[in-house]
Amino acid sequence: MTIAIVIDLIDCLTNGSVMTARRFADGLRAKGHEVRLVAVGADGENDCNVKERYVPVLTEVSAKNQIKFGKFDEGKIRKAFTGADIVHFIFPFKLEKKCKKLADEMGIPTTAAFHVQPENVSFNVHLGWCKPFNSMIYAYLKHTFYRQFERIHCPTSFIAQQLANHGYKGELYVISNGYDPAFVPPKERPHNKKFEIVMTGRLSPEKNQQVIIRAIAKSKYKDNIHLTLLGNGPLKNKLAELAEKLDADVSFDFLPKEQLIKRLQASDLYVHSATVEIEAIAAIEAIACGLVPVIAESDLSATKQFALGDKSLFKDGDFEQLAERIDYWYEHPDERASMSGRYAVFAKKFSLDNSLSLAEQMFADEICDYSSRKLERKAPALSRFSLFSRS
Structure with a gap:
């Protein structure tokens, strides 16, 4: 054609x-x-x-x-x-x-x-x-x-x-x-100094990244967690100010595909906080790399369809429940490793x-x-x- x-x-x-x-x-x-x-x-x-x-x-x-x-x-x-x-x-x-x-x-x-x-x-x-x-x-x-x-x-x-x-x-x-077939799990996931959480998405109101920063500040393991927000957008400065105010370890970046894949493969958990989302290929790319996701359960978002259990969901905007989910996956590395394989297989349907x-x-x-x-x-x-x- x-x-x-x-x-x-x-x-x-x-x-x-x-x-x-x-x-x-x-x-x-x-x-x-x-x-x-x-x-x-x-x-x-x-x-x-x-x-x-x-x-x-x-x-x-x-x-x-x-x-x-x-x-x-x-x-x-x-x-x-x-x-x-x-x-x-x-x-x-x-x-x-x-x-x-x-x-x-x-x-x-x-x-x-x-x-x-x-x-x-x-x-x-x-x-x-x-x-x-x-x-x-x-x-x-x-x-x-x-x-x-x-x-x-x-x-x-x-x-x-x-x-x-x-x-x-x-x-x-x-x-x-x-999703691009180049997004695959690593042969071996590295052992990080800190628990690496990542989200990919535009830094804008409907993506609601502030809830991740607040959740990390609330976490029992706050001092051992590092968040990377991958993307650009109008709220970058406000999010950086919030991270500084709450003393959360947050960095911002925007990466080409090859480096994005490496970053996902080197991370421990993917959080998708968006309130509004038609699909979220970013979330699919993350789970295709074997990352266990924690996804906002919003009436305005389709991304919740990618969750394979309640531990991968949190009520939209509820940073306290998100903190609980983060702590759970921090405390259960063996279950996280097991679910990593399930998510990587699940992603193939997309x-x-x-x-x-x-x-x-x-x-x-x-x-x-x-x-x-x-x-x-x-x-x-x-x-x-x-x-x-x-x-």
């Missing part, structure tokens, strides 16, 4: 949706498909690099969360779409809306992914728990974009259920974003290869049904002519 993928940006390695698109593009190419990326920063041979679109105020705010907006260029994008079997959309913004209209005009089948969880927006404007506000965003996204698609890629059954609850009518394909196969099926389904729908749209006129002839 020749697959065009539209996403506003492709050159930001700290944005989870961008990394997902890059993995999918590389994986599909490895399977023999021609993939054409339409994005800011697209630099492949058949890609379409678009300019960044400036939106007053919104551009500055979005930049803090590693988002850029692409500018529609009909001439360049039409060329990229020519000969494509299908166009797949990652985001629901202005570039994607205009590209969807162009694809329809060109008679090309389309599918879309749902990656922008409304709560990711609302938590950053201090309205995270306002259900009417979140419902309004779901409705806006449906009305302005997703209602145009027959097939929607949902990274988890959690977000698929959310879309169904909010009246999305397209067929919902639950397909994990898939492999990139499996996700790519499911995505290929979704694309094939849409291509096939698109042709059928074109025939159906012509059918009423033929039927009327036939009835008229018999009268």
Whole structure:
């Protein structure tokens, strides 16, 4: 297949949706498909690099969360779409809306992914728990974009259920974003001077890393614990100040893939504190490296699906219960070693290869049904002519 993928940006390695698109593009190419990326920063041979679109105020705010907006260029994008079997959309913004209209005009089948969880927006404007506000965003996204698609890629059954609850009518394909196969357990986990806890994720309100810092400060083993927060974001300074205030040993870093794998392999426990999460590939990568996770049990997060027992869950925002979980795994190294193997095996069901196969099926389904729908749209006129002839 020749697959065009539209996403506003492709050159930001700290944005989870961008990394997902890059993995999918590389994986599909490895399977023999021609993939054409339409994005800011697209630099492949058949890609379409678009300019960044400036939106007053919104551009500055979005930049803090590693988002850029692409500018529609009909001439360049039409060329990229020519000969494509299908166009797949990652985001629901202005570039994607205009590209969807162009694809329809060109008679090309389309599918879309749902990656922008409304709560990711609302938590950053201090309205995270306002259900009417979140419902309004779901409705806006449906009305302005997703209602145009027959097939929607949902990274988890959690977000698929959310879309169904909010009246999305397209067929919902639950397909994990898939983790890179390079994430594997170490041959031997090192003996650390301190108990090494790690979390990967954007340093922003909905990720709630402050609860980990507070839990470590509450732990019986506070002096023997070191936390590494891997990621960038607007709350980095506030989190550093909190760690200093509570005298918790915390460091911050952002690592390329090879070093990230080594850091995960060298750690003792993974904590995922996010209140809002469509999937959290970061958590899958950690358990694929054999790390036992402790995950926030939130109604707005799908990540709790990765827990293989109550000891890997804590009530969202409850730093005291998280401290208890940390202490438990600190005190039970043999059980942690046993569960490490179980988690590494469990992670394989979310492999990139499996996700790519499911995505290929979704694309094939849409291509096939698109042709059928074109025939159906012509059918009423033929039927009327036939009835008229018999009268």
